[in-house]
Amino acid sequence: MGTDLNQPRWKRLTWYAGLTALGLVVLLPVYMTFVRAISQPRAYALAKQPPWPVHIEWDVFSRAFRDGDLGRKFLVSAVVTVLIVAGQMITATLAAYAFTFLRFPFRRALFFVFMATLMLPIEVTLIPNVQTIRSLGWLNSYPALVGPFLATAFGTFLLRQGFRGIPRDLLDASQLDGYGHLAFLRRVAIPVTRPVVASFGVISFLAAWNQYTWPRAVVTEGRWETIQIGLRNVSTQSADHNNVAFAGALIAALPIVLLLIFLQRQLVRGLTTGAVKG
Amino acid sequence: MSEVVFDAVTKRFGEVTAVDQLTLSVQDGEFMVLLGPSGCGKTTALRMIAGLETVTEGELRIGDRVVNDVEAKDRDIAMVFQSYALYPHMTVAKNIESPLVARRFTVDGGGPPRKLTAAERSERVQQAATSLGLEELLGRKPAALSGGQRQRVALARAMVARPAAFLMDEPLSNLDAKLRAQTRIELVELHQRLATTFVYVTHDQVEAMTMADRIAVMSEGRLLQVGPPQAVYDRPHNLFVARFIGSPPMNTVPGTVVRTDTGTAVQLGGQTIGIEPVTAEPLAEGTSVVIGVRPEHLSVDPGGQVTAEVRAVEWLGHERLVVCDLAGHQITIRQSSSAQAVSPGDALTLAADPDHVHLFDPDTTERLN
Amino acid sequence: MSRRLRESLLGLALLVPSAIIFVWFFFYPLYRLFVMGLHQSNRTGTAERYVGWGQYSDVLTGHQFTEGVKITFTYVLYTVPLGLVLGVLLAVAANRRLKGIKVFQFIFSSTIATSVAVASVIFFVLLNPQIGYFSSIKFFSLANTDSALRGVALSSVWQNLGLTFVIVLAGLQAVPDEVQEAATLDGYGPVRRFFKVTLPLISPTLMFLAVVLVIFALQAFAQADILTQGGPLGSTETLVWKIFNSQQPIDQGVGAVMAIGLFGITLVVSLVQFLILDRRVHYGN
Numbered sequence: 009m010g011t012d013l014n015q016p017r018w019k020r021l022t023w024y025a026g027l028t029a030l031g032l033v034v035l036l037p038v039y040m041t042f043v044r045a046i047s048q049p050r051a052y053a054l055a056k057q058p059p060w061p062v063h064i065e066w067d068v069f070s071r072a073f074r075d076g077d078l079g080r081k082f083l084v085s086a087v088v089t090v091l092i093v094a095g096q097m098i099t100a101t102l103a104a105y106a107f108t109f110l111r112f113p114f115r116r117a118l119f120f121v122f123m124a125t126l127m128l129p130i131e132v133t134l135i136p137n138v139q140t141i142r143s144l145g146w147l148n149s150y151p152a153l154v155g156p157f158l159a160t161a162f163g164t165f166l167l168r169q170g171f172r173g174i175p176r177d178l179l180d181a182s183q184l185d186g187y188g189h190l191a192f193l194r195r196v197a198i199p200v201t202r203p204v205v206a207s208f209g210v211i212s213f214l215a216a217w218n219q220y221t222w223p224r225a226v227v228t229e230g231r232w233e234t235i236q237i238g239l240r241n242v243s244t245q246s247a248d249h250n251n252v253a254f255a256g257a258l259i260a261a262l263p264i265v266l267l268l269i270f271l272q273r274q275l276v277r278g279l280t281t282g283a284v285k286g
Numbered sequence: 287m288s289e290v291v292f293d294a295v296t297k298r299f300g301e302v303t304a305v306d307q308l309t310l311s312v313q314d315g316e317f318m319v320l321l322g323p324s325g326c327g328k329t330t331a332l333r334m335i336a337g338l339e340t341v342t343e344g345e346l347r348i349g350d351r352v353v354n355d356v357e358a359k360d361r362d363i364a365m366v367f368q369s370y371a372l373y374p375h376m377t378v379a380k381n382i383e384s385p386l387v388a389r390r391f392t393v394d395g396g397g398p399p400r401k402l403t404a405a406e407r408s409e410r411v412q413q414a415a416t417s418l419g420l421e422e423l424l425g426r427k428p429a430a431l432s433g434g435q436r437q438r439v440a441l442a443r444a445m446v447a448r449p450a451a452f453l454m455d456e457p458l459s460n461l462d463a464k465l466r467a468q469t470r471i472e473l474v475e476l477h478q479r480l481a482t483t484f485v486y487v488t489h490d491q492v493e494a495m496t497m498a499d500r501i502a503v504m505s506e507g508r509l510l511q512v513g514p515p516q517a518v519y520d521r522p523h524n525l526f527v528a529r530f531i532g533s534p535p536m537n538t539v540p541g542t543v544v545r546t547d548t549g550t551a552v553q554l555g556g557q558t559i560g561i562e563p564v565t566a567e568p569l570a571e572g573t574s575v576v577i578g579v580r581p582e583h584l585s586v587d588p589g590g591q592v593t594a595e596v597r598a599v600e601w602l603g604h605e606r607l608v609v610c611d612l613a614g615h616q617i618t619i620r621q622s623s624s625a626q627a628v629s630p631g632d633a634l635t636l637a638a639d640p641d642h643v644h645l646f647d648p649d650t651t652e653r654l655n
Numbered sequence: 656m657s658r659r660l661r662e663s664l665l666g667l668a669l670l671v672p673s674a675i676i677f678v679w680f681f682f683y684p685l686y687r688l689f690v691m692g693l694h695q696s697n698r699t700g701t702a703e704r705y706v707g708w709g710q711y712s713d714v715l716t717g718h719q720f721t722e723g724v725k726i727t728f729t730y731v732l733y734t735v736p737l738g739l740v741l742g743v744l745l746a747v748a749a750n751r752r753l754k755g756i757k758v759f760q761f762i763f764s765s766t767i768a769t770s771v772a773v774a775s776v777i778f779f780v781l782l783n784p785q786i787g788y789f790s791s792i793k794f795f796s797l798a799n800t801d802s803a804l805r806g807v808a809l810s811s812v813w814q815n816l817g818l819t820f821v822i823v824l825a826g827l828q829a830v831p832d833e834v835q836e837a838a839t840l841d842g843y844g845p846v847r848r849f850f851k852v853t854l855p856l857i858s859p860t861l862m863f864l865a866v867v868l869v870i871f872a873l874q875a876f877a878q879a880d881i882l883t884q885g886g887p888l889g890s891t892e893t894l895v896w897k898i899f900n901s902q903q904p905i906d907q908g909v910g911a912v913m914a915i916g917l918f919g920i921t922l923v924v925s926l927v928q929f930l931i932l933d934r935r936v937h938y939g940n
Contacts, residue, residue: 020753023748023753026748027756028759030744030759030763031759034745034766035762037781037813038765040777040781040788041776041777041780044788049786057786057788059788099673102669102673103670103672106665106666110666111659111663112662112663112664112667113663118670122677125677125681126925129921131874131898131899132685132688132914132915132917132918132921133680133681133914134899134902135688135898135901135907135914136688136691137680137684139907140684158672158676159672159675159676159677175371177367177368177369177370178371178373180338181365181373181384183359184336184358184359184363184364185359185385185387185388186358186359186387186389186390199375200374214767218770218773220770220772220876220877221876221895224877236771237772239775239776239881240772242881243783243881243884247786254780256776257772257773257777260770260772260773261770261773265768267768268761268764268765268767268768272761275767276764276821276825279818280821
């Protein structure tokens with residue numbers, strides 16, 4: 009679609025008005041959270057909860073780091089996310105390379121089996137997995153937080169699609185140039201499929217940072233909480249201090265907002281693969 | 287020595303036979319063109335030389351070595367691909383350099399093959415780039431180059447390895463007509479300059495005719511004829527080659543042998559042509575044959591033996607192509623523009639140059655004379 | 656070693672790292688689930704007895720599971736249709752060539768940046784019975800058993816806006832201009848054009864999105880954990896919530912069966928997607 013820029017002025021203004029209204033509705037929840045975060049709770053309540061900040065306390069953000077131990081949680085989330093993204097990049101690249109360029113018995117069946125794991129969300133296998141973690145003594149540790157997510161069927165699928173798109177002639181030329189598998193992967197396969205790899209990296213980061221259920225299940229000590237599960241204490245905090253928790257939520261969303269701003273193209277591409285044909 | 291020898295080489299892909307008992311020797315320093323329609327096996331044959339396809343049966347030799355089991359990178363060959371196969375993320379310089387990075391070469395006058403030093407690589411790259419006029423483009427990426435420039439980069443990349451044989455897979459097909467003609471000449475010059483064996487695959491018989499020292503015509507996996515362009519043109523060994531080479535193609539008309547008082551003749555739908563076939567055995571009466579005559583070897587001659595009716599006249603500026611109907615079959619005559627004009631509907635009496643009349647067996651498609 | 660053999664070994668070797676994770680955390684646990692479902696443990700987990708397939712039929716037909724299914728399915732019904740409609744609405748609105756449209760597109764996609772936890776905190780601000788800004792709206796009230804699930808669902812609908820917007824927009828942009836122009840020439844007004852031309856063409860995208868949203872909804876947990884803790888009176892105890900809270904040894908047998916139940920439901924949904932989408936690819940385009 010796409011309307012002509014030369015539409016009559018009133019029509020264009022109507023569109024702008026409508027879009028602005030929709031935008032405001034979409035942003036309203038975030039706005040209110042921001043208002044509540046920077047408002048001093050008691051003063052805000054006394055003012056009968058207006059839609060604007062009351063008695064602004066900008067230091068709520070630094071207080072979140074201090075009191076809520078947000079710094080530690082942020083660190084845990086960051087380490088977990090980096091480990092997961094790195095792990096997935098490695099395992100998915102190796103697997104996708106094998107599925108695309110190498111011939112071995114049961115290749116098609118094994119690919120099918122790999123993809124089958126998409127049917128097994130961590131929510132389903134929660135109980136036995138937690139039991140495993142417990143029995144290994146891994147409760148409250150990085151291995152527990154990271155383990156199940158070091159491999160990814162989705163990532164393997166995405167990267168395989170990317171590798172398959174490499175023109176046959178390029179493979180032949182590399183063979184003639186004497187590139188072995190590792191050299192080919194490093195010098196040709198990955199650089200040529202860089203957009204796909206980047207998109208996958210962004211999606212992987214997003215999913216890892218935003219995780220809730222699994223960390224919730226394998227963490228029992230506050231020290232090991234990720235920033236996401238740390239947010240749940242919003243429901244236990246007293247009404248006098250809960251603006252700190254609200255600030256914490258905004259901080260928790262910040263990295264992904266930055267991702268959205270700077271890596272929007274890769275993000276969108278990663279999300280829309282498979283959704284739109286052609 | 288850089289000859290390439292196919293010794294009864296067969297290539298099968300499952301049930302399909304792509305190359306059938308190919309026996310062909312490409313001489314050292316020769317420009318050999320593998321010519322044929324798509325699917326005839328020429329590209330498969332080329333890829334077997336490169337080592338990109340394995341040999342199912344038979345022996346393939348490069349130089350004195352049997353290379354059936356030798357890896358592509360160790361065969362001392364270089365290939366120019368139809369789509370150039372340039373690495374899109376590397377600069378022109380890096381593209382040209384790429385064969386030199388991982389492969390080993392015999393330098394040091396006969397020592398064992400070794401990797402080249404950075405200085406040696408850079409020197410070769412400069413040399414190749416300069417000889418093809420690419421010095422200005424070394425820092426660019428393929429996306430910023432024109433089709434002709436990319437082709438030259440692909441050539442430079444092949445040259446830099448100083449191979450015993452150059453393999454080319456339809457390298458001109460992605461160029462526009464004008465550039466194609468120009469590049470044809472440049473390739474022939476390059477071949478003369480390098481004095482290395484070239485094996486060139488194409489479906490375009492004009493390329494084959496203008497560039498080759500020898501042409502190998504293939505169809506359905508088999509080698510039909512090999513020889514210098516003139517020989518293949520003047521004496522095609524079978525109907526396929528006769529029809530494939532030459533543009534416009536040779537006129538081929540079926541007929542039956544009859545015995546006349548003056549000798550043997552061929553009857554074509556009511557008309558009789560006296561011929562002097564030189565066959566191994568005299569043809570029996572009633573044998574079916576196919577007569578072939580090229581358009582340029584037919585002329586309008588009141589004393590001629592056949593009559594044909596003009597269907598259409600195509601004027602090309604320097605010459606005319608007159609399409610006629612001869613006893614239900616379509617034939618084409620080549621005339622110079624200065625010859626007497628003809629129009630559709632005219633009846634023409636035609637004579638054929640007796641030295642250029644070909645006879646073929648319709649069943650075996652083999653040449654009879 | 657022959658080249659073939661070396662290649663095969665290398666291929667399999669490259670799969671090993673992924674395979675280890677998959678077996679350890681996906682396939683083996685699945686097997687364990689089936690086994691656990693056949694057993695019953697004591698409170699401390701020191702003793703275990705075999706109870707057989709009877710436990711499966713008991714639990715799958717029992718109150719706890721069926722309640723969980725009811726709540727989860729209701730959650731699907733609350734979040735998916737509305738999510739799709741709103742996503743389409745936003746995408747259609749923002750799919751036009753106006754100056755500054757990119758700003759609006761950014762705003763509409765911005766909820767992608769929110770995790771379930773963040774969205775839940777945001778809706779805590781809006782709907783919490785004590786301090787929520789809109790806590791007086793009865794329809795979404797988290798304090799009543801009838802409406803609590805709706806309130807929780809609202810947070811998901813909002814959170815999904817970004818994702819649905821991005822995907823539907825991509826689908827819309829893949830519709831060739833010529834088709835729209837042909838329809839306009841045929842005299843179709845914008846509304847008719849949308850329903851007769853655009854909608855059918857983006858339906859594969861919408862169906863894909865529907866399945867994604869359903870699967871999200873089936874896995875709903877954090878929202879209930881943060882906003883309502885499953886209450887009031889268990890009215891927001893989704894299946895995953897119930898499974899999560901069955902980790903004590905004494906509950907594990909039942910929990911395992913419920914997890915298998917969830918697995919079955921997810922499988923059926925995915926299969927339906929496969930069949931419908933596949934059919935579309937064959938008949939459509």
